[in-house]
Each structure stands twice: as structure tokens, then as C-alpha cells.
Amino acid sequence: MIVFEFIINAISVGSLYALIALGLVIIYGILKMVNFAYGELIMVGGYLLYLVGANTNIPWLIAAVIAVVGAMVVSYLTELVAFRKVREKSLTALLITTFAVSTLLQNSALIIISPRAKAVALPQIFSTTITIFNITTSMRNILTIVVSIAMLVGLTFLFRNTILGIALRAAADDFQMTRMLGVPANLVISSAFVLSGAIAGVVSLFWIGRTASVTPTIGLGPLLIAFVATVIGGMRSLVGAVVGGFVYGLIFSFIGVLLPQVLLDYREAFMFLIVILILLLRPEGLVRVKYAQERVG
Amino acid sequence: MIRFARIPSLLIMVTILLTACAGGQPAAxxxxxxxxxxxxxxxNAYVDEPAVRGIQLAVDEINAKGGILGRNVEFVNLDSKSDPVTSSNVGVQLVERGANAIIPAADFDMGGPACREAQKAGIVCISTTASxxxxxxxxxGDKVFTLSMWNTTMGAxxxxYAFKEKGWTKVWVVTDTFIDYxxxxxxxxxxQFKTLGGTVLFEDTYTQGAQDFSAQLARIQSSAQQPDFIYVSSYMPDLGTIIRTIREAGIQLPIVGGDTYDDPGLFEAVGADYGNEVYFDTHGFLSAEANPRVTDFTTAYVAKFGKDPEAVWIMPGYDVVYVLAKAMEKAGTTDGAKVAKAMEDMEFDNLTxxxxxxxxxxxxxxxxxAAIxxxxxxxxxxxxxxxPATLPAP
Incomplete structure (x- = not known):
């Protein structure tokens, strides 16, 4: 039965990682910019959960909605205030700006709230353990899997069947052409940021759900995961990000169990060895795309 | 004539000044x-920031009682940013400002460099909780001290406690490999556990920031031999993840660790459901059971900051200043070598x-x-x- 418990854990981790990666790649697809401030959106969600929980009696579910909306708003604002101004400049300028935004948000949390880890109140369901057919696992794992998959299905629907989704995909494929066809650039880019913020907000609920606390640097972990996952899966494709997230989560979980004790210290080394092997065999990532456009301004 | 007439008034002034000093008024x-x-x-801020409040409280108290060696005490903190290079730079700046002693960040890597600068300048450097x-x-260097027990004591x-008091003989150890501590x-x-006769079933590792303990958990669950307890050496925020993940899986084994557990953030993070059977040792405890003097300390703290002390880390900051004050009084000077000698010779009854x-x-x-x-x-x-009756060699 241990095997099943482990598999549920691994799927839970994999589906969360897939979601994390998707939030990063939505921006990359259009701007060809790795948003290093992406992790801070997750942090914003976490701090909103903390602030609402610590200062009000608002039920957790509404606090969760506030956290997600807050992450969307902050994501939109970073685009509006910082990235839009430098979009026409070089890619380097844009990258440096994402670092600046990341540092700014992190230090704001540090100064305004605290450098210490702040405990986030979680609903009872996050502290519940269930046993079905002799398999003991946490409700959190089940919730993570259900919500992540629901999000992925919802986003697939959005990308396939709505005008916004089609415009986003078209912009990711060929931005100049999309603009010529009459799609406003600012609208598409802003929508991408809002969507990325929404994903970060949902991720924050489950990321925080594991540790039940939030620190100013909490975004670093998810950012690295998103980055590695998108590199594995293919940075140009939304499907690639999801595949990459799952693969990363599963490899990491299995390595941890299969490595003998003497090699456990080198868990990360083995992890990245596999990543390097994947990249050697498939330099574009696991999922290839038809279009490969240069960055747009 | 005028000059002679002034002598009595001069005498009066001198007398007033002397009385003022003796009466507890710091001299100019x-x-x-x-x-x-x-x-x-x-x-390191989660440890250092509360310590700064403890330091400020002690400085205020000492100044109200007439300072050290009749001189007022001033405390200036420059943020060393949990960074070894900044620590060294800050050390140099403090020495240039004429510091008589330095209190570094509470960690060997992040606080040690400031102490090296203090050592070079011939002044005492004392850490709150570097272990x-x-x-x-x-x-x-010979002018460097730490108020904390060393990790030898903290581990032992x-x-x-586990082996002798609880009779637990088999342990599963998980070590966070991110920092030396x-x-x-x-x-x-x-x-120490092996010396006492205990058995270590498995040594697993974890890396701070991974936020995922599922692989380690699977190993514990699938192990043929179940331990009596799990020793987890990690720190927040991931420590919260580790304990929660273990409890989520329905494992109720005792979890044991060191002073990083002493964090209100952790207590809340594990909460009422998962915060059971967790044991740790730390520097002190914020209640009169651990030390009767804590009551007065808490009253003074509330008077200054308007709220209860929330973390144990405030107390070592408070203690450090009193240790310096007592040692300087005994040495009769702020000279580093003499103060260091006094610190070696004396024994201190601290809050911790x-x-x-x-x-x-x-x-x-x-x-x-160690407080358990x-x-x-x-x-x-x-x-x-x-x-501990015996200690492992450092």
C-alpha cells in the first residue's frame, strides 16, 4: 500500500509543478521573457492569506479568492508599471527589470510585514488525513490533484475555445502577425499577466498549504521549479510546460526513493543529470512546436 | 577677591556632579x-531581529541604573543582511565608529566575519545564539564568545533526553543539508545517541527550499524496521512542511530537534492537529518555570514594547548586554583583553x-x-x- 501512497504523493507534486510551470510559460510564450518576479506573485498570494486570516474573521474560502485576485492584480500592475515601459527595449533590459520587480516585492514584504515566517491559518481540510482501501494520505494531496487538473482542463478550454485564448495562442506563435490582424498588443499581454497571476494565486494556496507559513523568499522554490520544468518540457509550448512540470515532479519523487543512502546527498545532482540528458537528447524540450518566433517588441 | 569667592560655588558644583554620578545619573x-x-x-533575521529588541531593553535598563563604569551605553545596529561579506564590512564600520564591543549575527558563517574585525581591533565580540x-x-580569536550552548550540547x-528519559532506542534521522548548522x-x-547505546536506523537528507518531503516520507513508511522517533534537523519555513507531511501521512511518532523549532511561526504552522509529540531543546523558555527572573523581564518588555515577548530569541539579546556590562564593570575598563579575561573568569546567571x-x-x-x-x-x-553528562568532541 506504501506504493500507492507514494504514487498519490508524486502525482500531487507533479500536478502542482505543472501548474507552476504553466504560469511562467504563458508570459514566456508571448514576450520571450522569463518572469523572475513570478515567484513573488505566489508570495503575494501567501501574504494575503496570512493578512486576511490574522486580522479578520473572513472564511478561508473567501480569503483564498482574495489571495488569487490579489496575485492577479499585482501581476497586472507589474506589467503596467514596469514591463510595459521596457518592452520595446532589449531582452536584457526586460530580464533585469523582472529581477528588479522581484527584489522590490520581496523587500516590501520583508519591511512591511516581517522577515520571520508568518503562520497562515488553513481550513480544517488541510489538516485532515484520510484512509481509503488502507491507503493513508492527506486531503491536501487529493485537493491539489483535483484542483490542479480542474485548472488545467479549464485553461485548455480557455485556450481552445475563447477569443482571448485563441488570441493568446496566436500571439505566442507569431506576435507581429497577430497584431496586424487587429489584436491589440497591450490587451493580449496584460491578459497573459493576469492569467499568470491567477495561476500563481491558486498555486500559492497549495504551496502554502504544505508548510502553513509564508516568508518573503517563499517564491524562490516555485520559480526554480517552473524554470527547470519549462526547460525540460519546452519553453515554447503550453503543453510542454505541463508535461515538464509532471516529469520534474515525478523524477524528483522517484529519485528520492530509489537512490541508496550514500548517494542521497547528491539528489539534486542526479536530478539535474537527468535534466541534462533530456536536453542533450531533445534540446528543444520534450514537446516540440511548429512555430519558433523571435521575441517581439 | 572675586576668584576666591568662587571657590565655594565651584566646590558645590563638583559635589553636585559627584552626587549625581553616585546617585545613578550617567556622567557626561x-x-x-x-x-x-x-x-x-x-x-538569519528571524533570530537576530528579536535579539535586537532584547538588546535595546537591556541597554535602557542599564542606562536607567547609571550605565556601565558610570558611562552611558549606546547601541547602534548596522544590518549585516545575513551575508558574510556585509558582516565583515559592518564590523569595520563599527570599529571605525569606536565600538567598545560587537554583537554579530547569530551564526558562524554570517556573524563570524564581524567578530574577526572586532578581534583585529582588540575589542570583545559576543554572539547571542551562534551555536x-x-x-x-x-x-x-581570544576575544570572541557565544552566549549559546554549542551544537555539541544541543545535539547531545x-x-x-530521548534515550534516558523516554527510553527510545531507535531513531530515523533527517538532516537539512543547506547550512552547516x-x-x-x-x-x-x-x-551522542550511538554513544549512549541507541541505534540509528537511517540517515536521510533534505534541502531547505525544496518544500517537498514526500520521497523521504515514502522511505520512512516503507522501512522494515520502525523507529521510536524521528530526529529532524532543519529550520523554518521548510521545517513546517516536514512535520506537517509526516503527520499528514498518519505517522504519530515523536519528532525531535534543536533550537530552530523554537519559533512561534512553527507552532502555528503545525497547529493543534499536527503539533503533537514534538520535542526540542533551546536556549531558554519564556516562563517563570524555567527561570523566576522571566516574570520581571516580561513586565519590563511589555512596558517598553507594549506587547508580550513572542520569541525566545529576545532573551539572549538581553543577556548579552548584561554579560558585557558585568564583565566591563569587573575589568574596570572596556579594554578587549581585560574584558575577555573577566568573561573567562566569571560565571553568569542569565535569563537563558x-x-x-x-x-x-x-x-x-x-x-x-539546554531547555527541553x-x-x-x-x-x-x-x-x-x-x-548532558558527556559531550561529543567538537
């Missing part, structure tokens, strides 16, 4: 400067317990008891002080 002499190189930002056995005279105390703590715990340092030749090893604390339903309870 240059104040004694205690330089803080504590980290207000970065990973690496490297934090002493051997690695840093829980090993003794967690690695050395596990090492000393394991050494009795403390005695060995001489510089034997590393300024602190002899100090247990979490039940997320609430910490003081169990008692433990001084």
Missing part, C-alpha cells in the same frame, strides 16, 4: 558604544540559564544547560533543563 562622558552587526534582513563549536576562541541534550547538529546528536566559559586555550567552550520543550496541540511546554 563619552558613551560606551555597543556595535550591533545583527541581520535585520535575510535568513557552532567553531564560534569561539579557536577559530575566531536531546539524545540524552543543521548538519553539525545532526552529527553531534547521532554521535547559568553560563560558564572555558579559557581561550580551550576554545571559550560554553558550559550551559514539548509541543502539545501546538502549544510549547517547558519540561526541564538538561546538562
Amino acid at each position: 562622558e563619552k558613551p560606551i558604544l555597543i556595535g550591533g552587526a545583527l541581520a535585520l534582513t535575510g535568513i 557552532s563549536p567553531l564560534f569561539g576562541s579557536e577559530a575566531l 541534550a536531546t539524545a540524552e 543543521t548538519k553539525s547538529l545532526s552529527r553531534y546528536f547521532i554521535e 540559564g547559568h553560563l560558564d566559559w572555558s579559557d581561550a586555550a580551550s576554545g571559550h567552550m560554553p558550559t550551559k544547560a 520543550v514539548r509541543l502539545t496541540a501546538g502549544v510549547p511546554k517547558f519540561l526541564g533543563w538538561i546538562t
Whole structure:
């Protein structure tokens, strides 16, 4: 039965990682910019959960909605205030700006709230353990899997069947052409940021759900995961990000169990060895795309 | 005639001044400067920021009682940002400002560099809670001390408690390999536990920031031989993840660790459901059970800051200033060598317990008891002080 418990854990981790990666790649697809401030959106969600929980009696579910909306708003604002101004400049300028935004948000949390880890109140369901057919696992794992998959299905629907989704995909494929066809650039880019913020907000609920606390640097972990996952899966494709997230989560979980004790210290080394092997065999990532456009301004 | 007429009034003035000094009024002499190189930002801030409040409280109290050696005490902290290079730079700045002693960030890597600057300048450097056995005279110099027990004691105390008090003989060890502190703590715990006759079933690792304990959990679950308890050497925020993940899987084994557990953020993070059967040793405890003087301390703290002290880390900051004050009074000077000698010779009754340092030749090893604390339903309870009968070699 241990095997099943482990598999549920691994799927839970994999589906969360897939979601994390998707939030990063939505921006990359259009701007060809790795948003290093992406992790801070997750942090914003976490701090909103903390602030609402610590200062009000608002039920957790509404606090969760506030956290997600807050992450969307902050994501939109970073685009509006910082990235839009430098979009026409070089890619380097844009990258440096994402670092600046990341540092700014992190230090704001540090100064305004605290450098210490702040405990986030979680609903009872996050502290519940269930046993079905002799398999003991946490409700959190089940919730993570259900919500992540629901999000992925919802986003697939959005990308396939709505005008916004089609415009986003078209912009990711060929931005100049999309603009010529009459799609406003600012609208598409802003929508991408809002969507990325929404994903970060949902991720924050489950990321925080594991540790039940939030620190100013909490975004670093998810950012690295998103980055590695998108590199594995293919940075140009939304499907690639999801595949990459799952693969990363599963490899990491299995390595941890299969490595003998003497090699456990080198868990990360083995992890990245596999990543390097994947990249050697498939330099574009696991999922290839038809279009490969240069960055747009 | 006029000049002679002034003599009585001069005498009166001198008398007034002398009375003022004796009566507890600090003299107008240059104040004694205690330089803080504590980290207000970065990973060490969670320990250092509360310590700064403790330091400020002690400085206020000492000034109200007439200062040190009749001189006012001034405390200036420059943020060392949990960064070794900044720590060194801040050390230089403090020395240039004329600091008479330095309190560094509470960690060997992040606080040691400031102490090296203090050592070079011939002034005393004393850490609040740096617990690496490297934090002493051997690695840093004969004017460097730490108020904390070393990791040798911190690891050994829980090993003794588990083995002798609880009768637990089999342990599963998980070590966070991200910083030296967690690695050395596990090492000393394991050494002591084996010396006592305990068995270490497995040594697993974890990396701070991974936020995922599922692989390690699977190993514990699939192990043929079940341990009596799990020793987890890690720190927040991932420590919260580790404990929650273990409890989520329905494992109710006791979880044991060191002073990083002493964090209100952790107590809340594990909460009433998962915060059970968690044991750790730390520097002290914020209640009169651990030390009757805590009551007065809490009253003074509330008067100054308007709220209850929330973390144990405030007390070592408070203690450090009193240790410096007593040592300077005994030495009769702020001269580093003499103050360091006084610190070696004296014994201190601190809020965080009795403390005695060995001489510089034997590393300024602190002899100090560890406070054992247990979490039940997320609430910490003081169990008692433990001084390990034997210690692993540093």
C-alpha cells in the first residue's frame, strides 16, 4: 500500500509543478521573457492569506479568492508599471527589470510585514488525513490533484475555445502577425499577466498549504521549479510546460526513493543529470512546436 | 577677591556632579558604544531581529541604573543582511565608529566575519545564539564568545533526553543539508545517541527550499524496521512542511530537534492537529518555570514594547548586554583583553540559564544547560533543563 501512497504523493507534486510551470510559460510564450518576479506573485498570494486570516474573521474560502485576485492584480500592475515601459527595449533590459520587480516585492514584504515566517491559518481540510482501501494520505494531496487538473482542463478550454485564448495562442506563435490582424498588443499581454497571476494565486494556496507559513523568499522554490520544468518540457509550448512540470515532479519523487543512502546527498545532482540528458537528447524540450518566433517588441 | 569667592560655588558644583554620578545619573562622558552587526534582513533575521529588541531593553535598563563604569551605553545596529561579506564590512564600520564591543549575527558563517574585525581591533565580540563549536576562541580569536550552548550540547541534550528519559532506542534521522548548522547538529546528536547505546536506523537528507518531503516520507513508511522517533534537523519555513507531511501521512511518532523549532511561526504552522509529540531543546523558555527572573523581564518588555515577548530569541539579546556590562564593570575598563579575561573568569546567571566559559586555550567552550520543550496541540511546554553528562568532541 506504501506504493500507492507514494504514487498519490508524486502525482500531487507533479500536478502542482505543472501548474507552476504553466504560469511562467504563458508570459514566456508571448514576450520571450522569463518572469523572475513570478515567484513573488505566489508570495503575494501567501501574504494575503496570512493578512486576511490574522486580522479578520473572513472564511478561508473567501480569503483564498482574495489571495488569487490579489496575485492577479499585482501581476497586472507589474506589467503596467514596469514591463510595459521596457518592452520595446532589449531582452536584457526586460530580464533585469523582472529581477528588479522581484527584489522590490520581496523587500516590501520583508519591511512591511516581517522577515520571520508568518503562520497562515488553513481550513480544517488541510489538516485532515484520510484512509481509503488502507491507503493513508492527506486531503491536501487529493485537493491539489483535483484542483490542479480542474485548472488545467479549464485553461485548455480557455485556450481552445475563447477569443482571448485563441488570441493568446496566436500571439505566442507569431506576435507581429497577430497584431496586424487587429489584436491589440497591450490587451493580449496584460491578459497573459493576469492569467499568470491567477495561476500563481491558486498555486500559492497549495504551496502554502504544505508548510502553513509564508516568508518573503517563499517564491524562490516555485520559480526554480517552473524554470527547470519549462526547460525540460519546452519553453515554447503550453503543453510542454505541463508535461515538464509532471516529469520534474515525478523524477524528483522517484529519485528520492530509489537512490541508496550514500548517494542521497547528491539528489539534486542526479536530478539535474537527468535534466541534462533530456536536453542533450531533445534540446528543444520534450514537446516540440511548429512555430519558433523571435521575441517581439 | 572675586576668584576666591568662587571657590565655594565651584566646590558645590563638583559635589553636585559627584552626587549625581553616585546617585545613578550617567556622567557626561563619552558613551560606551555597543556595535550591533545583527541581520535585520535575510535568513538569519528571524533570530537576530528579536535579539535586537532584547538588546535595546537591556541597554535602557542599564542606562536607567547609571550605565556601565558610570558611562552611558549606546547601541547602534548596522544590518549585516545575513551575508558574510556585509558582516565583515559592518564590523569595520563599527570599529571605525569606536565600538567598545560587537554583537554579530547569530551564526558562524554570517556573524563570524564581524567578530574577526572586532578581534583585529582588540575589542570583545559576543554572539547571542551562534551555536557552532567553531564560534569561539579557536577559530575566531581570544576575544570572541557565544552566549549559546554549542551544537555539541544541543545535539547531545536531546539524545540524552530521548534515550534516558523516554527510553527510545531507535531513531530515523533527517538532516537539512543547506547550512552547516543543521548538519553539525545532526552529527553531534547521532554521535551522542550511538554513544549512549541507541541505534540509528537511517540517515536521510533534505534541502531547505525544496518544500517537498514526500520521497523521504515514502522511505520512512516503507522501512522494515520502525523507529521510536524521528530526529529532524532543519529550520523554518521548510521545517513546517516536514512535520506537517509526516503527520499528514498518519505517522504519530515523536519528532525531535534543536533550537530552530523554537519559533512561534512553527507552532502555528503545525497547529493543534499536527503539533503533537514534538520535542526540542533551546536556549531558554519564556516562563517563570524555567527561570523566576522571566516574570520581571516580561513586565519590563511589555512596558517598553507594549506587547508580550513572542520569541525566545529576545532573551539572549538581553543577556548579552548584561554579560558585557558585568564583565566591563569587573575589568574596570572596556579594554578587549581585560574584558575577555573577566568573561573567562566569571560565571553568569542569565535569563537563558547559568553560563560558564572555558579559557581561550580551550576554545571559550560554553558550559550551559539546554531547555527541553514539548509541543502539545501546538502549544510549547517547558519540561526541564538538561546538562548532558558527556559531550561529543567538537
